[in-house]
Amino acid sequence: MSVGLNHFLVLSAVLFSIGMYGVLAKRNVVVILMCVEIMLNAVIIALVAFSRFVTPTLLTGQVFAIFVITIAAAEAAVGLALLISIYRNRENVDVEEIDLLKM
Amino acid sequence: MLKTEPYVLNMGPQHPSTHGVFRMELLLDGETVVDMRPIMGYLHRGIEKLSEERSYTQCIPFTDRMDYLSSMTGNLSLCLAIEKLAGIEVSERAKYLRVIMAELQRIASHLFGVGTFIDDCGASGTPFLYMLREREKLIDLFEMASGARLTYSYIRPGGVMRDVPDEFWPAVRRFVAEMPRYIDEYEQLLTGNEILRARTIGVGILPREQAINASASGPVLRGSGVKWDLRKADPYCVYDRFDFDIPTGKQGDAFDRYFVRVQEMRQSVRILEQAIRDIPSGDPLPKVALFFHPPAGDAYGRSETPRGELGFYLVSDGSIAPYRFKIRSPSFINITALCDMVVGWRIADAVAITGSIDIVMGEVDR
Amino acid sequence: MITDGAAFAFWVLAVGTCLAALSVVLLRNIFHAALLLVLTFTGVAGIYIVLSADFLAGVQLLIYAGAISILIIFAVMLTRRPVMTGGFSRFSISAAIVAVTLVIALIWVTVGLTDWSISSESPIQPTTAPLANALFDRTNGWVLPFEVASIVLLAAMIGAIAIVKDK
Amino acid sequence: MTQSLSGEQVANRVREVLPNAVVKADGIDLYLRSEAMLDVCRFLKEAPDMEMDYLTSITGVDYMDYLEVVYHLTSIARNHSVVVKTKLYDRAAPELPSVISLWQGAEFQEREVYDFFGIIFTGHPDLRRILMWDGYANFPLRKDYLGLNYGQRPALVE
Amino acid sequence: MDWRDFYIYHLGKVNESVRSWLSAHAAGWTAYVVPAILGAILLLVFLLPSQLMVVWIERRLIARFQIRRGPNRVGPWGLLQSIVDAIKLLSKEAIMPRYADKWPYLAAPVVGFIPAILVYAVIPFGPDLAFADLNIGLLYLVAIGSYSVISVFMAGWASSNKYALISAMRSVAVLVSYEIPNVLALVGVILLAGSLSLTDIVRAQSSGSFTWFITVQPLAFLIFFITASAEVNRTPVDLIEAEQEIVAGHHTEYSGMKFGLFYVAEYTSILAACAVMSTLFFGGWHGIPWLERYIPPWIWFIAKIYIFFAVFIWTRATLPRLRIDQLMAFAWKFLIPLSLLNILVTAVEVLLIDNTTLAPAVWMTLLAVVNYALAALLIVAWSRAFRMPRRRSADIPEVRRLGALPAETPSY
Incomplete structure (x- = not known):
């Protein structure tokens, strides 16, 4: 069975939804951050798949993927810093309990 | 930084670097030691109680097994106490032999102490084994004199067990001639080593006032800059006839304690040179019977062992056995201030500082 | 399009990655979740290789598996005691419905509705030098965005330190 | 050479400040009342002609009729020493003020004396067993340890 | 054929x-x-005997350093000692702590071992002798290398032992810090060779204009050597399993072949680090010119690996260990600035080379002189400015003494 663009798009959609479900359903901020990373990965898979199948000689998708990875790294750093700061102030990282605007 | 939760780490009784069965309960905040509690007694054999059932001479083997790295000085301390209690005179040659043995033992013990200290700083055995090379020669010398390699029981009340054999003298002369070169070698390897300096300078400071207040003795006290050595302050045997210096440290950190030990080895070589040169002929054997009855009363005899002031407080009721046999052991008292030295440092420093105090658990637990 | 061996690799990697990602979401022990996240990232790197994006696969391993997951494991460790159980919130049922709807919609739109113009050209391989040329080309490169991205990264690092630093 | 101060010599100095502290003094030892122990030690440590800054050792002795605690004090600054003793007659609950506020070195030594003789040093912050294990019921260096007669000998005659 | x-x-x-x-x-x-x-x-023909040889060599050599004899009873010169040890390890009881986290605990040795083996995939033992000549070889090396942290972390966390946990925390902190100068040190080589492929890098070191890169990248080599020792746990910087402090670190609770796997993985990655060093800085499979004709390239390469291994043993036998905060300060304040400066200098040099008309030999000599002088100058200047932290850590609020510990002492 040959594998084409559609296979990768389905994989990307499934991974994205798994991440989405985690973001919506989990209570722990650390797990939510992990799920966001899964969603970003799903997006990059789609980008690279388009690059591979639609514009194989241009590499634009891969260039974009590099930017996405950069932003993902920045997001992880800032997100985890926020998380630790919240944990320091409230000793808790449960989203249902840190939804207050005041610390 | 982060709101961290301190946790208890049990270092010991079985741990690669606690020098025997010593246990440190460390309260840690991350890697920083917040509190420390030394726990000992795992090697407690009740020597003080056992000695009450034995004659004075029979007590001497106990001192071998207390500080098993410096049996000679342990023997010497007890014999000084017994001689003080019973008023026994010692011949000149025996006094010189005692000095020679004590100084050889000091070198052997410091070699071992410095070696294990460097090992605790993370050097994987090389300096340690270099030092064991020289200690081996010393042990051979002791074997010539006493027949044993670790538990000598050589020094007896009133003299020594027997005179040293003739082949002892060339061997000890050769050792004394060679030793300064070996000490230079250690210093080359260690004293200037940037990693060792970074690990030990300023680490585990025991200030001068606290060192005195906490009854520290030996290189720990002298490392803190106190010029107090019983060989000078309260000379026994014939130490007042020799010319030697008391090395002291500057600020009382782990490096100073290391450095004092190295310098003491040099001074011991100096003493040995003079003692070997001056030793009179004569009979070093004890003039007292194996069992004797000291008059009722008490006496405190002490000497400067490699670890500090080892004292024996003996109470006699006139019988052949001591009524009370108290050991003032330097290792035990030196760790009084260990907690203050360790708190605020990291785990690695706690190990290095404990190593720099150079405790022997046989003596701590007795 | 894609050779037999690569197709086989795709199926193994795709199933493995999805299972690992599902476990990340469903497991309650977040330390295990973090470890499986590393597996997910590694699987995605494999997918990139199937897509003949080898430089990107290396970057994926280095950045995601090597750096981001370590950061996350570090966060797990630092906040460990109260959070070892990663429970579900009260929206978990509705979240499941949203997720299932989303996956159906996405597949329907991307696979069912859209007709992608698949190019028949074979992809560039190796990609390292062409990627560099594409990024830093003088006329139609991405030098400015690249510099902006590095500034964003720097700002994020400084910001992270500023947030965590003790006041 | 460390000069051993005679008991009388020190007793005279102590009597100037604390008249009731001294029980007895001879050429070597100085016997003190147990309650006055801390005050005398403070005097010995702080008096400019004494300066006993170094606590060499604390020893417990069981003389059957009473328990005795012996303090060997040394002055590193002046290089002299003195032996201070005190007797405790209450074998059930012997009490003595702790000198840990003067010398940190007393910490382990007092714990050791407590461990072996059951002498309670009031004011010691952490008076626990040190060489014997926690929860051990006996005081092993007492002469009536475990109630055995083995090795027991008549007390010394004063 | x-x-x-x-x-x-x-x-x-x-x-x-x-x-x-x-x-x-x-x-x-x-x-x-x-x-x-x-x-x-x-690859296995090289790796498996190497495992045994390397352990034997280390024990014999370190015994020489320590004026001992080392293993000398089993087989000639004790050569069979490692085999006997392996049999002993295999026959040991497999112990698992009761409160261990089972799956991470069991998986950790495997997770540690696989990347150690995978590294060899790209290492060229000779011309055409690389298992896979990836064009992203160096990137692959670095990426695979970062998996060892995960293994150490899994082992440390899962064995529910405090020493192991401390080791896990140290491994994350140390390896993440040392990864940065490690990668930055490689950049100089990449700039000079113009490729990420290890085979290309080796070829670049023979192509006339360049000889071995150690001649022009002394600083990068030093930094790489130090960081590689940190990553493979060699003595001056082996804080992850500092036996004097935290017993055996992450593998304190492992016994039998699970411990053996950690051990093998460690030595495999040491050999890999040696191989990478000889590939990047010492000309890979190239040998001494007038001997190159007689000795096959792969023997040159393996010989270089063993020479570097001996250097690792040498440092282990000589130096005491740094403390964790000193180690981190060393990475961040010393190695990273120097490696950044090295990249700057190398980049300028590469630009100048591209636009020059001078003879390659002249350029090479010039570059070598400039780089060595610069390296010496930088190291001296930086070590003057930078001092190892020696003070007590200031951030403890108050000395909590006597009573901060729980009152009752559990008796064991």
């Missing part, structure tokens, strides 16, 4: 011949599978 290719000197050509023969005479897939298996066998 030309049978002259099977001459030992051109071992690398074996695979190529087999592949071409198979693609001509057999089914298409065999041309991929058979050379792969052949390559794997060759």
Whole structure:
């Protein structure tokens, strides 16, 4: 069975939804951050798949993927810093309990 | 930084670097030691109680097994106490032999102490084994004199067990001639080593006032800059006839304690040179019977062992056995201030500082 | 399009990655979740290789598996005691419905509705030098965005330190 | 050479400040009342002609009729020493003020004396067993340890 | 198939011949599978005996340093000692702590071992003797290397032992810090070689204009050596398993072959680090010119690996260990600035080379002199400015003494 663009798009959609479900359903901020990373990965898979199948000689998708990875790294750093700061102030990282605007 | 939760780490009784069965309960905040509690007694054999059932001479083997790295000085301390209690005179040659043995033992013990200290700083055995090379020669010398390699029981009340054999003298002369070169070698390897300096300078400071207040003795006290050595302050045997210096440290950190030990080895070589040169002929054997009855009363005899002031407080009721046999052991008292030295440092420093105090658990637990 | 061996690799990697990602979401022990996240990232790197994006696969391993997951494991460790159980919130049922709807919609739109113009050209391989040329080309490169991205990264690092630093 | 101060010599100095502290003094030892122990030690440590800054050792002795605690004090600054003793007659609950506020070195030594003789040093912050294990019921260096007669000998005659 | 290719000197050509023969005479897939298996066998022929040899060499050599004899009873010169040890490890009881986190605990040795082996995939033992000559070879090396942190972390966390946990925390902190100067030190080499492929890098070191990169990248080599020792746990910086402090670190609770796997993985990655160093800085499979004709390239390469291994043993035998905060300060305040400066200088040099008309030999000499002088100057200047932290850590709020510990002492 040959594998084409559609296979990768389905994989990307499934991974994205798994991440989405985690973001919506989990209570722990650390797990939510992990799920966001899964969603970003799903997006990059789609980008690279388009690059591979639609514009194989241009590499634009891969260039974009590099930017996405950069932003993902920045997001992880800032997100985890926020998380630790919240944990320091409230000793808790449960989203249902840190939804207050005041610390 | 982060709101961290301190946790208890049990270092010991079985741990690669606690020098025997010593246990440190460390309260840690991350890697920083917040509190420390030394726990000992795992090697407690009740020597003080056992000695009450034995004659004075029979007590001497106990001192071998207390500080098993410096049996000679342990023997010497007890014999000084017994001689003080019973008023026994010692011949000149025996006094010189005692000095020679004590100084050889000091070198052997410091070699071992410095070696294990460097090992605790993370050097994987090389300096340690270099030092064991020289200690081996010393042990051979002791074997010539006493027949044993670790538990000598050589020094007896009133003299020594027997005179040293003739082949002892060339061997000890050769050792004394060679030793300064070996000490230079250690210093080359260690004293200037940037990693060792970074690990030990300023680490585990025991200030001068606290060192005195906490009854520290030996290189720990002298490392803190106190010029107090019983060989000078309260000379026994014939130490007042020799010319030697008391090395002291500057600020009382782990490096100073290391450095004092190295310098003491040099001074011991100096003493040995003079003692070997001056030793009179004569009979070093004890003039007292194996069992004797000291008059009722008490006496405190002490000497400067490699670890500090080892004292024996003996109470006699006139019988052949001591009524009370108290050991003032330097290792035990030196760790009084260990907690203050360790708190605020990291785990690695706690190990290095404990190593720099150079405790022997046989003596701590007795 | 894609050779037999690569197709086989795709199926193994795709199933493995999805299972690992599902476990990340469903497991309650977040330390295990973090470890499986590393597996997910590694699987995605494999997918990139199937897509003949080898430089990107290396970057994926280095950045995601090597750096981001370590950061996350570090966060797990630092906040460990109260959070070892990663429970579900009260929206978990509705979240499941949203997720299932989303996956159906996405597949329907991307696979069912859209007709992608698949190019028949074979992809560039190796990609390292062409990627560099594409990024830093003088006329139609991405030098400015690249510099902006590095500034964003720097700002994020400084910001992270500023947030965590003790006041 | 460390000069051993005679008991009388020190007793005279102590009597100037604390008249009731001294029980007895001879050429070597100085016997003190147990309650006055801390005050005398403070005097010995702080008096400019004494300066006993170094606590060499604390020893417990069981003389059957009473328990005795012996303090060997040394002055590193002046290089002299003195032996201070005190007797405790209450074998059930012997009490003595702790000198840990003067010398940190007393910490382990007092714990050791407590461990072996059951002498309670009031004011010691952490008076626990040190060489014997926690929860051990006996005081092993007492002469009536475990109630055995083995090795027991008549007390010394004063 | 030309049978002259099977001459030992051109071992690398074996695979190529087999592949071409198979693609001509057999089914298409065999041309991929058979050379792969052949390559794997060759790799194992190097790795498995090396494992045993390396342990033996380390023990014998460190015994020499320590004026001992080392293992000398089992077999001639104690050569069979490692085999006996391996049998002993295999027959040991497999103990698992009761409160261990089971799956991470069991998986950790495997997770540690696989990347250690995977690194060898890209290392060229000779011309055409790389298992897979990836064009992203260096990136792959660095990426695979970061998996060892995960293994250490899994082991440390899962064995529910405080020493192991401290080791896990240290491993994350140390390896993440040392990864940065490690990668930055490689950049200089990449700039000079103009490629990420290890084979290309080795070829660049023989192409006339450049000799071995150690001549122009002394600073990068020093930094790489230090960081590599940190990553593979060698003594001055082996805080992850500092035995004097935290017993055995992450593998305190491992016994039998699970411990053996950690041990093997450690030595495999040490050898890998040696191989990378000789590839990047010491000309890979190239040998001394006038001897190169007689000795096959892969022997040169393996010899270089063992020489570097001996250097690792040498440092282990000589130096005490740094403290964790000193180690981190060393990485962040010393190694990273220096490696950044090295990249700057190298980049400028590469630009100048591209626009020069001078003879390559002249340029090379010039560069070597400039770089060595610069390296010496930078190291001296930086070590003057930078002092190892020696003070008590200031951030403890108050000395909580006597009573901060729980009152009752549990008796064991």
